[in-house]
Amino acid sequence: MSLRRALHFVFKVGDRNKTATFYRDVLGMKVLRHEEFEEGCKATCNGPYDGKWSKTMVGFGPEDNHFVSELTYNYGVGEYHLGNDFLGITLQSSQAVSNARRLGWPLLEAGQGVYLAEAPGGYSFYLVDEEQPQTDPIQKVSLAVSDLQRSTHYWSVLLGMQILERDAERKSVLLGFGDGQCKLELRDIGGPVDHGTAFGRIAFSCPRTQLPDIEAIMKKENQTIITPLVSLDTPGKATVEVVILADPDGHEICFVADEAFRQLSAVDPDGNALLDAAIAADKSDEWFARRNKPKASA
Template identity: 60%
Template structure:
């Protein structure tokens, strides 16, 4: 469905400083915008937490034309338990492994792929090749039942199947966009506390129809159609659902999101300032404690 487009994947991170270094210095991405919030998101963008948190968007180019990563940071939480739900983001690049080798960052070779693991444990699969368009090529998620997953993503989410075998299926909305790969793991999908979220844009007029279709099929709706505010920026409408394995999916109105997601030239400065002013590690240290593991 060409009116829809893949936007980003949301990770929870426990150490913004190490994470920022990984995305900037190893992956070679740029921070596109950074926002601080005093209370939890109405749509649980930062997870089920009510306290102060931040959102940082990072990628290889503007969100209008690139699939990016959203990093959510909860000030009181230092680590998240990983499940078996997220399998990796595949990137085509000739620079990443050079960066990693230069900085002695660990790289694991797996056939034609090189695998790097972020400070919070999320895997990035690097194919050392020239890329056309967006270097981010696919996001791979686990499935307990591939046929059931493919039915959900095609029939209810409107995706096209690009390839499928007995273990994997690659789906997407457009030939030139980042794809979704589903990989059957033969067991239940465990999201633990690090569970992520994938986001797609669609015309705002389609959001009520997405919600109605999910309700008619008795599918999980995590957040009914709602308007979300970002201080000083555009308001966007979202519907958040979950597939049969509990993978969170955010559908956002494209019109408001294009306005919200314009590159902020001050993003790096805002993130650096927030990290410099973040005294949460010091506070916990003075109390003789470590930040909680979610």
């Protein structure tokens, strides 16, 4: 399974302006590409919505060799209810810690040399106060599970991730598809996992030929397939094939064909300008304010 790689985590955001400040100015990430869509994604990439939305990929480097964040914005939705499913992303960057202090972004001590910073929407980022590596600074994504043994079997046996560490005290397991990649931490919270309305999605790539096999094993094991193998079009870019799954706790998982995704995910030098232009052109806040209405709460 070494040909599989971790790609990104999808966050639903209600305020692109504040969100962009956090990722660009606090974390120090770059806008890799930005895309606007007039209608909902047929693989529910933007959640259960049919209207206009945008997707912004941000990270410390190209998606070919960095784990990045996908920021999904649904026009007209101002906030989402955060559940207990997403436990945080851990990254190593003393520069991010310095940026947060300089900008007055709240930091909480979360351990020796580790600080917690919340992105708009309440998403947790754990900043390790050490020099940012030349490779990908993103170390791991942490997700909550209700039954660690069951989830470990799903991710390791059915999806082929390697078990790297077990921590009985933390009731957690660390998994990965290969060295130098972002890892996945599953942590048993001892109760039900609530996804709220902000539920995210973690994405991985694999060779195109493996997608039918992934779908087949999930059918055989009576696991949840949210979206059977489907092709997704992005205007002017490569068409990619994906399978969308859900693990035993309902965490959404996207597997995408690597060959086409590498074409689709090429860094767009205009991405930053496109995001800024979209934010400036978005008058939805003003529209709701004129009518004395709040933006919708998902």
